[in-house]
Amino acid sequence: MPAKGMLLSSSPHSFTPVSTSKIMLTVVIALVPAAGYGVYLYGLSALALILVSVGSAVAAEFLFRKAINATATVGDFSAIVTGLLLALILPPGTPLYMAALGSVFAIIVGKEFFGGLGANPFNPALIGRAFLLMSFPAAITTWTMPQGLAAAADAASTATPLGLLKQGQALGDIAAYFGSGSPGEFFRQLFLGYRSGCIGESSILLILIGGLFLVAIGVVQWIVPASVLASTFLFSWALGMDPLFSVLSGGIVFGAFFMATDYSTRPLTPTGMAIFGFGIGLLTAVIRKFGGFPEGVTYAILIMNIATPFLNKMRVKKYGFVLPAKQVKPSKEAGK
Amino acid sequence: MAVKTFKGGAHPPERKERSSSIATERLLDVTQVVIPVNQHFGAPLQVLVKVGDQVKRGQKIADAEGRMTVPVHASIAGLVKKIEPRTQSNNTDGPCIVIEASLESNPEDSTEFLPPLDPFACSKEEALARVRAAGIVGMGGAGFPTHVKLAPSKPISVVIANGAECEPFLTIDERTMVERPEDVVEGVAITMKIVNAPEGVIAVEENKAHAVPLLEKAIASSPRTRAGMKIRVELLKTKYPQGGEKMLITAITGKEVPSGGLPMDVGCVVQNIGTLCAMVEAFREGKPLIERGLTVTGGACKKPANLIAPIGTLVADILTKGYAVADDEALRRVIYGGPMMGVAVPSYQIPVQKNTSGVLLMNEEEAKYYDEETCIRCGRCMRACSCRLSPALLAAAVEAGDYKDAEKIGLLDCIECGTCSFVCPAHRQLVQRFRVGKQILRAMKQKEAQNAR
Amino acid sequence: MNKLWKTFKQGIIYENPLLMLMIGLCSALAVTSSVSNGIGMGLAMTFVLLFSEVVISVFRKAIPSSVRIPIFIIIIAAFTTMVDLVMKAYFPDLSASMGVFIPLIVVNCIIMGRVEAFSSKQPLLPVIFDSLGMGLGYTWVMVGIAAFREVLGNGTFAGLPVMPAAYQPILFFILPPGGFLVFGLFISFNIWLKDRMQKSMKERA
Amino acid sequence: MKGIVRLGVVLAIFAAAACASLAVVYSITKPRIEAQEQIALTASLKDVFLEAEEFEDVTESLKSDNLDIAFTNAILVKGGGAPIGVAVKASGPSYGGKAVLLVGLALNRSIAGVRILELNDTPGLGANAKNPGYYVNKAEKTTFPGQFEGKYVTDGFVVKGDVAAITASTITSVALTKIVKTVVDKAALWLESATLSPTPQEGAAAGGN
Amino acid sequence: MLTIIITIVFSIILAFVLGLALGFFQKKFHVERDPKIDEVRAALPGANCGGCGFPGCDGYAEAVATGRAATNKCTAGGASTTEAVSKLMGVDAAGEDLVSVLLCQGTREVALSKGEYVGIQTCRAAKLSTGSVKACTWGCQGLGDCVVVCKFDALAMGEDGLPHVDFDNCTGCGMCAEECPQRLFTMVPRDRKGSVVLCSNRNVLKANVIKTCKVGCIKCEICVKSCPEKCISMVNGIPVTEYSKCTSCGVCVQKCPTKCYKMLETDVMGKKKVPVMA
Amino acid sequence: MDLMKIFLVALLVNNVVLMRFLALCSYVGMTNDVGQSVGMGFAVTFVTVLATAATWPLYHFVLVPLQLQFLQILVFILVIASLVQLVEFYLKKNIPGLYAAMGIYLPLITTNCAILAVTFENITYKYSFIQSIVYSVGVSLGYLLAMVLLAGIRDRMKTSPVPKFLQGTPILFIATALIGMAFMGFSGLIK
Numbered sequence A: 001m002p003a004k005g006m007l008l009s010s011s012p013h014s015f016t017p018v019s020t021s022k023i024m025l026t027v028v029i030a031l032v033p034a035a036g037y038g039v040y041l042y043g044l045s046a047l048a049l050i051l052v053s054v055g056s057a058v059a060a061e062f063l064f065r066k067a068i069n070a071t072a073t074v075g076d077f078s079a080i081v082t083g084l085l086l087a088l089i090l091p092p093g094t095p096l097y098m099a100a101l102g103s104v105f106a107i108i109v110g111k112e113f114f115g116g117l118g119a120n121p122f123n124p125a126l127i128g129r130a131f132l133l134m135s136f137p138a139a140i141t142t143w144t145m146p147q148g149l150a151a152a153a154d155a156a157s158t159a160t161p162l163g164l165l166k167q168g169q170a171l172g173d174i175a176a177y178f179g180s181g182s183p184g185e186f187f188r189q190l191f192l193g194y195r196s197g198c199i200g201e202s203s204i205l206l207i208l209i210g211g212l213f214l215v216a217i218g219v220v221q222w223i224v225p226a227s228v229l230a231s232t233f234l235f236s237w238a239l240g241m242d243p244l245f246s247v248l249s250g251g252i253v254f255g256a257f258f259m260a261t262d263y264s265t266r267p268l269t270p271t272g273m274a275i276f277g278f279g280i281g282l283l284t285a286v287i288r289k290f291g292g293f294p295e296g297v298t299y300a301i302l303i304m305n306i307a308t309p310f311l312n313k314m315r316v317k318k319y320g321f322v323l324p325a326k327q328v329k330p331s332k333e334a335g336k
Numbered sequence B: 001m002a003v004k005t006f007k008g009g010a011h012p013p014e015r016k017e018r019s020s021s022i023a024t025e026r027l028l029d030v031t032q033v034v035i036p037v038n039q040h041f042g043a044p045l046q047v048l049v050k051v052g053d054q055v056k057r058g059q060k061i062a063d064a065e066g067r068m069t070v071p072v073h074a075s076i077a078g079l080v081k082k083i084e085p086r087t088q089s090n091n092t093d094g095p096c097i098v099i100e101a102s103l104e105s106n107p108e109d110s111t112e113f114l115p116p117l118d119p120f121a122c123s124k125e126e127a128l129a130r131v132r133a134a135g136i137v138g139m140g141g142a143g144f145p146t147h148v149k150l151a152p153s154k155p156i157s158v159v160i161a162n163g164a165e166c167e168p169f170l171t172i173d174e175r176t177m178v179e180r181p182e183d184v185v186e187g188v189a190i191t192m193k194i195v196n197a198p199e200g201v202i203a204v205e206e207n208k209a210h211a212v213p214l215l216e217k218a219i220a221s222s223p224r225t226r227a228g229m230k231i232r233v234e235l236l237k238t239k240y241p242q243g244g245e246k247m248l249i250t251a252i253t254g255k256e257v258p259s260g261g262l263p264m265d266v267g268c269v270v271q272n273i274g275t276l277c278a279m280v281e282a283f284r285e286g287k288p289l290i291e292r293g294l295t296v297t298g299g300a301c302k303k304p305a306n307l308i309a310p311i312g313t314l315v316a317d318i319l320t321k322g323y324a325v326a327d328d329e330a331l332r333r334v335i336y337g338g339p340m341m342g343v344a345v346p347s348y349q350i351p352v353q354k355n356t357s358g359v360l361l362m363n364e365e366e367a368k369y370y371d372e373e374t375c376i377r378c379g380r381c382m383r384a385c386s387c388r389l390s391p392a393l394l395a396a397a398v399e400a401g402d403y404k405d406a407e408k409i410g411l412l413d414c415i416e417c418g419t420c421s422f423v424c425p426a427h428r429q430l431v432q433r434f435r436v437g438k439q440i441l442r443a444m445k446q447k448e449a450q451n452a453r
Numbered sequence C: 001m002n003k004l005w006k007t008f009k010q011g012i013i014y015e016n017p018l019l020m021l022m023i024g025l026c027s028a029l030a031v032t033s034s035v036s037n038g039i040g041m042g043l044a045m046t047f048v049l050l051f052s053e054v055v056i057s058v059f060r061k062a063i064p065s066s067v068r069i070p071i072f073i074i075i076i077a078a079f080t081t082m083v084d085l086v087m088k089a090y091f092p093d094l095s096a097s098m099g100v101f102i103p104l105i106v107v108n109c110i111i112m113g114r115v116e117a118f119s120s121k122q123p124l125l126p127v128i129f130d131s132l133g134m135g136l137g138y139t140w141v142m143v144g145i146a147a148f149r150e151v152l153g154n155g156t157f158a159g160l161p162v163m164p165a166a167y168q169p170i171l172f173f174i175l176p177p178g179g180f181l182v183f184g185l186f187i188s189f190n191i192w193l194k195d196r197m198q199k200s201m202k203e204r205a
Numbered sequence D: 001m002k003g004i005v006r007l008g009v010v011l012a013i014f015a016a017a018a019c020a021s022l023a024v025v026y027s028i029t030k031p032r033i034e035a036q037e038q039i040a041l042t043a044s045l046k047d048v049f050l051e052a053e054e055f056e057d058v059t060e061s062l063k064s065d066n067l068d069i070a071f072t073n074a075i076l077v078k079g080g081g082a083p084i085g086v087a088v089k090a091s092g093p094s095y096g097g098k099a100v101l102l103v104g105l106a107l108n109r110s111i112a113g114v115r116i117l118e119l120n121d122t123p124g125l126g127a128n129a130k131n132p133g134y135y136v137n138k139a140e141k142t143t144f145p146g147q148f149e150g151k152y153v154t155d156g157f158v159v160k161g162d163v164a165a166i167t168a169s170t171i172t173s174v175a176l177t178k179i180v181k182t183v184v185d186k187a188a189l190w191l192e193s194a195t196l197s198p199t200p201q202e203g204a205a206a207g208g209n
Numbered sequence E: 001m002l003t004i005i006i007t008i009v010f011s012i013i014l015a016f017v018l019g020l021a022l023g024f025f026q027k028k029f030h031v032e033r034d035p036k037i038d039e040v041r042a043a044l045p046g047a048n049c050g051g052c053g054f055p056g057c058d059g060y061a062e063a064v065a066t067g068r069a070a071t072n073k074c075t076a077g078g079a080s081t082t083e084a085v086s087k088l089m090g091v092d093a094a095g096e097d098l099v100s101v102l103l104c105q106g107t108r109e110v111a112l113s114k115g116e117y118v119g120i121q122t123c124r125a126a127k128l129s130t131g132s133v134k135a136c137t138w139g140c141q142g143l144g145d146c147v148v149v150c151k152f153d154a155l156a157m158g159e160d161g162l163p164h165v166d167f168d169n170c171t172g173c174g175m176c177a178e179e180c181p182q183r184l185f186t187m188v189p190r191d192r193k194g195s196v197v198l199c200s201n202r203n204v205l206k207a208n209v210i211k212t213c214k215v216g217c218i219k220c221e222i223c224v225k226s227c228p229e230k231c232i233s234m235v236n237g238i239p240v241t242e243y244s245k246c247t248s249c250g251v252c253v254q255k256c257p258t259k260c261y262k263m264l265e266t267d268v269m270g271k272k273k274v275p276v277m278a
Numbered sequence F: 001m002d003l004m005k006i007f008l009v010a011l012l013v014n015n016v017v018l019m020r021f022l023a024l025c026s027y028v029g030m031t032n033d034v035g036q037s038v039g040m041g042f043a044v045t046f047v048t049v050l051a052t053a054a055t056w057p058l059y060h061f062v063l064v065p066l067q068l069q070f071l072q073i074l075v076f077i078l079v080i081a082s083l084v085q086l087v088e089f090y091l092k093k094n095i096p097g098l099y100a101a102m103g104i105y106l107p108l109i110t111t112n113c114a115i116l117a118v119t120f121e122n123i124t125y126k127y128s129f130i131q132s133i134v135y136s137v138g139v140s141l142g143y144l145l146a147m148v149l150l151a152g153i154r155d156r157m158k159t160s161p162v163p164k165f166l167q168g169t170p171i172l173f174i175a176t177a178l179i180g181m182a183f184m185g186f187s188g189l190i191k
């Protein structure tokens, strides 16, 4: 007879080698190009910001879970992703203590209060950003021009492309502001990544490389980014903005690939995802056009996050689906 | 030829190479069998023998009235030693008839088969009666009475031989198709005759493509096809759970079995390879279902084997007799059936039953169990589910105790294939939740029905 | 006396209207962006609660049960209006900053609840203690929440700067979402406090 | 039926008693409440026009033609018996809803003062406009409304131009400036039509203010 | 003064009209309903705060009266209201004073486990997947479904791997008995005296029982034979005491070789509490 | 356009629950499931509009001429309470189907401060009758929206391992805080 006690378990008795921590690690890897480029553009202060944000996110998660006597979950690396994403959507000049505060808020209020990984209804990194934007509106809307690695900490403040648009400037003027001769050239510049903005959103090219890598290996489903970008394009155009400029400027591409696709806050069903993405695009365009802020990606995603539980009801028709109409017999109704 | 398949599914490591090239061996020297009385899906049987009775090989030892019953036969000749509750391969205790072989008696007298019957000459009723009398149940897993399945109330357009064998590890259907292709073809023909179907398809997964020429040759040379029956082989993508009845039907006919319905609703009958061979023998030799093929394999199995064993053989006996060899040091988990749908049992002192297609002896690595983490809502389960259910949402509904919602999402449609649990990166015990949920939901519905009355 | 004391204490922790009974929440969140508002609202509320309860307790026998609700409403509304008028006349700034929430005392669930549950059935003395306890329970929570929000979100306490000059106020806390968050944490804190007190009481027993 | 009438009577008695006592409180507080409003307005007016003594309501003749911006009161302010300026209580939309301003224009067409009476914008942002400790120009310690003092009708009133904005609150700044500008324009026209112009020395005094 | 007079006149008219209208409508649109609802409704504060999770006091009263809601949901009224409502409902709701008794003594030490169960840690799931995590098919799974379902804090998982009933707290609601997949709880009157067998193993083979559990009933029937009052009989493989005859003489308890026969009043209800698992 | 603006501001920008902290008691109590919150939301909408339709004329055509504005609080709450009562009686007797769907929520509404607040604000903001009606619809649909959104999140939280000390009401308020943060996105949308 066997030497040891047998394992008794329910089927299946075999498991995939993919694990939560591996998935999270892939996302970090996919963010490396955008983050690295951010550091290249804004210097070591950007690196410090990233490190502080990631560090405080991880520490917050570890300490909180310890305090409430829950199992430690820092091993799943999700806090790293949250911290990293938060740093990448902050202006490079954000004071470090603010980044830390935002990170702690994101992890504790945005995530752990709801039960941790997978249970949070709102995107924690965006909650962190919204918190900072509400709390320190001046600091979080102060932008600097890329200065290269050796950037001084207190670079002169400047405007972002969308900020200029909000102030009513024409596309040509905005292009000129950033040193481009024509809108076409300016678009190329935006695509490759030279402009003022958040640390991680500068180079559309590098974001796409990271994002498409995630799509290719199946970590991210194409539906969400595709519908976000398509609807941003569509609605910007419908509202009379330059659609290409709308997609290339601001954080929409970054948001579409890395933030709208957050597992726990996007709907699970394909139809749900499509509507979710569509809503994000619509709200982004509307906020940019009519709202009090030049950029609306954060709030667009957060607002659609609220709709997620409802979008989850739009499930795929199950195998062998038959209309239930046949089953409802009048006698049953009477029985109630 | 385009390789057909269904939407969803997963690719668990196959691990079939260990036993796929080992020829099937027949167990001859079984000294004791423990035959569970109830081995089918249906009403319980009455035992027809007493302790101390001498029984013949093939003698009926338990039976009952009723449509959903199938008799059980002695698989060896010998003495009834005990009739007592024993652990069966589904982990429950049930009455078992223990027979000790008496080898001294002459093999001629000790066998009691039915008279041979020509399925192509007899009436449909006679044929069905024979299938039942031979104790045949589905050998692909569920143990559904075959004579019931062969008497559909709707016209059948295609009979499918299920040679997918999508469960990892198992190779017995593959061996059967390679070694006895004629019997497989004959079985399909018999089934077609009984259900009056114009077409027969033998469905084989791509990883068993080497069986296709053999099957095609058998089809070409079969007297049935020469007499005009249409039988063909269809190659399917290797993907779990391709062998699931519904997935198979969808892959081959493009139709979907309606929710809550049966294959016959889309004009199909699906038969396992083993079942077909058992039917062939029941007609040709009058031999009841007293033995079956199974694969004994796994990381803790030093010598894997494909075997034909009398029903009721304890796997422990197979191992002590050396047909297959276990590595008890490494053994961490025993599974009756495949790794995706089989049952983990506490020991191998459990008999081979009519629906035991394999016994897996898993080592530490194969048996590795991951603790459940929280669902990260990655949606992998939803993309993998062969029934296009939403396991993550379903599990949430079950956990919240919202069974009405769970039913709407499709709790009762889940075929418990285990694909979702397999792909889950958080190692959620989704299927186990659904099983528990189904149990509770059914109880609730029963109560409601009673209250309504 | 002991019993009256207990009645009084009930409202402060165990049956704190805001934190345990979860009623009368609106004003608790709306006007707690500054401590002075919190105190003002707490006092106004206590006043209305006290006088309504007293009057209703005195006349409880004279009120036919089928029209008791309209009568309660009339009485409560009368006292609310008085508070409103008095505040407008003598504390115009406070009155302006609390806006519509003073008139809304009339529908504050606490008052209706206590009146129905307590003062329409009890004699004068316990009623006074009950209303004072409830009022105090309401007020301390209001002031507590307001202090938290004002200090963190504005760097001041009752209008006086208390944080170092370099302190950058975290505006979140005086904005509506901050109010919800702080209130949620207060409830959680009170549940913890109550459990603690009950446990220590059990241990003593 | 009798029962119903009885209920009605009981209800009526309670209502009457309650209302009567209310009425008493009301009559006591009424003068003060009315006075409060007047006191507040007069106080602000006196704050803007230091020499103010008498006030004449000219609301009927001084009206806004901007749909968004309404003039609730317009007052001709007199000191030493002669008009010294006109003050308008005006309301218009800002970031967080309605904002109410008191704008005073001296006879020499320069702004005598701007007071923010009501503003519901975000605390710490737009609401800084009414924060006496918030300076748009830290060096000179000018508050947001304070910077309008002494501006002439003919000035630009361009936010981030000649008007300093509140940090991160362009919307509030623009909205408030627009109200001031509207008042000033209309009031100047009104002064024109009322043919009130400054005596030279008064103009000098107001201008130097 | 004029104001006061106008006020009074106005208020009298208003209130009188409203009073009439209300009274009139109440009469005109009177609808019959269960008087119990009204009784419960009267005991509620009428704050209509919705804190109970029902639409207003009426909604809650109806739910209580029809047995759809517990009596302790009214937060506005507090403890006194709960008492009053419970009293109203309790009169006919509570019958006998029952407590719950666990019919299994298979602690971790004495009952052999079948293997190492991994998976969802609930008794029901364990039972469904393994038949029973213990070698004994009938025994307690020890995963505490009953503890979770007890609303009265009357059950706790002991360090011995069995749930233990706190008889002071147990209200006899029967939720645990309902929930246990092994059906191991029986509801007995709190003052019940007599003997009881604390085993549910219905496997009739003595050898099977001995192999799996040291305190299982081995079907020796010594209890049946030794009872002087002849009040014990085997039902379905388990000895059952007939309480109308049992005199609590204790012979069966003394004779039982595996000590699974116990005296309810001393061994079960009067037993010392087992330390609870952390 | 003006009406549209009033409506949208009331619905989104100054959402009664999320930004103005009104009607919180029922917001916490009645969001157990989506159906319930929808029922309550529509009941509130109905009564708010009715209350506006009753109190606006009463104020302008009775209280103002009589100079009894100071009785506003008393009169309004009495009128609303009676109105609710009458509607309830009426529905119960004459349209039991509708009563079953929505009538059960009516008693709760008497003490819903949003309704009273709306009727007061119609007066303070000097809205015309039409504007008042639009405003009341906007506010109450805003209430419905907030209720439904929270109900959705609550539904989801049923299976979340929320830390023990936050379970129950605390987490509802925290969730509301975050919904409110998301709604900040609408601020400044309509100027």
Ligand SMILES: Cc1cc2nc3c(=O)[nH]c(=O)nc-3n(C[C@H](O)[C@H](O)[C@H](O)COP(=O)(O)O)c2cc1C
Residues within 6 Å of the ligand: A215, A216, A222, B007, B008
């Ligand atoms: C950018 C992109 C676009 C895609 N577009 C589609 C599409 O339009 N339709 C589609 O069915 N699959 C599309 N796919 C592939 C699906 O994401 C997915 O891989 C496939 O449907 C899964 O098929 P399987 O079930 O056979 O593995 C796309 C993939 C990528 C990366």
Ligand SMILES: Cc1cc2nc3c(=O)[nH]c(=O)nc-3n(C[C@H](O)[C@H](O)[C@H](O)COP(=O)(O)O)c2cc1C
Residues within 6 Å of the ligand: B137, B138, B139, B140, B141, B142, B143, B144, B162, B163, B164, B165, B166, B167, B241, B242, B243, B244, B245, B246, B270, B271, B272, B273, B275, B276, B341, B415, B416, B417
């Ligand atoms: C997920 C799943 C996988 C299955 N895989 C196989 C298989 O690989 N081979 C097989 O013969 N039957 C398999 N079955 C059983 C078939 O669905 C079906 O019951 C069987 O082919 C019918 O034949 P039988 O009645 O002869 O057993 C599977 C069932 C399920 C639910």
Ligand SMILES: Cc1cc2nc3c(=O)[nH]c(=O)nc-3n(C[C@H](O)[C@H](O)[C@H](O)COP(=O)(O)O)c2cc1C
Residues within 6 Å of the ligand: A133, A134, A137, A141, A292, A293, A294, C175, D095, D096, D121, D122, D123, D125, D126, D127, D165, D166, D167, D168, D169, D170, D171, D172, D173, F184, F187, F188
């Ligand atoms: C929570 C919050 C409240 C705000 N409140 C105001 C406000 O009251 N007034 C205002 O002008 N801007 C306010 N803003 C900022 C505006 O939305 C916007 O950023 C600003 O008007 C742009 O002005 P800037 O060009 O000065 O940065 C607020 C922003 C946030 C996030």
Ligand SMILES: Cc1cc2nc3c(=O)[nH]c(=O)nc-3n(C[C@H](O)[C@H](O)[C@H](O)CO)c2cc1C
Residues within 6 Å of the ligand: A088, A089, A160, A161, A162, A163, A196, A197, A198, A200, A201, A249, A250, A251, A252, A254, A255, A256, A259, A293, A294, A295, A296, A297, A298, A299, A300
């Ligand atoms: C995912 C993502 C979301 C963002 N959301 C916002 C936003 O909601 N508001 C904002 O002002 N900036 C946001 N930003 C930053 C924004 O794109 C840009 O830096 C300036 O706001 C442009 O004016 C976001 C950036 C990223 C990467």
Ligand code: SF4
Residues within 6 Å of the ligand: B384, B385, B386, B387, B388, B389, B391, B413, B414, B415, B416, B417, B418, B419, B420, B421, B430, B431, B434
């Ligand atoms: S076990 Fe059920 S839910 Fe899971 S994949 Fe299979 S059919 Fe879908």
Ligand code: SF4
Residues within 6 Å of the ligand: B374, B375, B376, B377, B378, B379, B380, B381, B382, B391, B392, B420, B423, B424, B425, B426, B427, B428, B430
């Ligand atoms: S695969 Fe697992 S983690 Fe992913 S959604 Fe499904 S249950 Fe959740």
Ligand code: SF4
Residues within 6 Å of the ligand: E099, E100, E149, E150, E151, E152, E153, E154, E155, E165, E169, E170, E171, E172, E173, E174, E175, E176, E177
């Ligand atoms: S569930 Fe009920 S019967 Fe069981 S122990 Fe608890 S209170 Fe007693």
Ligand code: SF4
Residues within 6 Å of the ligand: E102, E123, E139, E140, E141, E142, E143, E144, E145, E146, E147, E163, E179, E180, E181, E182, E183, E184, E185
């Ligand atoms: S008594 Fe029943 S429910 Fe309780 S732990 Fe044992 S098996 Fe589980």
Ligand code: FES
Residues within 6 Å of the ligand: C023, C024, C025, C026, C027, C107, C108, C109, F022, F023, F024, F025, F026, F111, F112, F113, F114
């Ligand atoms: S609903 Fe506003 S205080 Fe209760």
